[in-house]
Every structure is written in C-alpha cells, then in structure tokens.
Amino acid sequence: MANAVLIANFAATWSMVGLIWFVQNVHYPLLAKVGLDRARDIAVIHQRRTSQVVALPMAVEGLSTLGLLFDRPDGVSWILPWIGGVTLAVALGCTVLLSVPLHEQMANDPRIDTGKRLVQTNWPRTVAWTAHGVIALVMVVQAWA
Helix, strand or coil, X not given: CHHHHHHHHHHHHHHHHHHHHHHHHHHHHHHCCCCHHHHHHHHHHHHHHHHHHHHHHHHHHHHHHHHHHHCCCCCCCCHHHHHHHHHHHHHHXXXXXXXXXXXXXXXXXXXXXXXXXXXXXXXXXHHHHXXXXXXXXXXXXXXXX
C-alpha cells in the first residue's frame, strides 16, 4: 500500500511542479499584461478554470503526503516524507497567503501592479513545489533501489 501512495504522491507532485513552472513563466507574466479594463473578467475566469485543473492533483498530493508520514515504503529514509510535508506546507501557505489575496485583488479591485506582484511572489511557491518534486523523486529511487 505504501508504494501505491508513493507513486500517487510522485505523480501528483510532478503534475503540480509542471503546472507551477507554467504559471510562473507563462501564465502570470501574461496576467501582468492584462489591462485594468479586462482584469476583473480575466481574474474570474482564471480562478474558475485554475480550480478545475488543480483540484485533483492538489488533493491527491496532500492526502498522499500525509499518508507517507504514517506509512513509509521500505527503503525510504524516515526524514524525507517530513521534508516533503514541510515543502508542501510552504507551497500551500504561499498559495493561501500570497497568491489567493492577489487574485482576489485582481477580481475585486484591480491595480496596475497586481500581475507583476503575482510573478514576484510566486517564486517561493515555485521553489517549494519543485523541492517537493525532488523529494518525491528521491523517495521513489530509494523505494526501488
């Protein structure tokens, strides 16, 4: 069972890693170029569509990260699931504390610098998710070594 949870964690985490790098390098820079006259409409569409894309991988990633804390596959260092949990907590914390408020601002009270601030404040989230991806990869390698 622990190996299945690890594979689910690996797949969901790397889905999010790919997504966050796309957001950082393509999506947020484009949002930064949206004029104030279209910002509200774009922000509402962004929130709805992004939720549809990230809901499943985020749920699987979160649940499988928790699962690995309680049932670690043989061969996986005890500390790696904990480091993975911390990196995911940082990514989700940045989402809740930095990204969501800026998206709300774009939807309700758009400002000229909101898109630029999304790009800048997304870096900690991008680094944290990437680190979680590396941890997931190391766990897979350890489990099958």
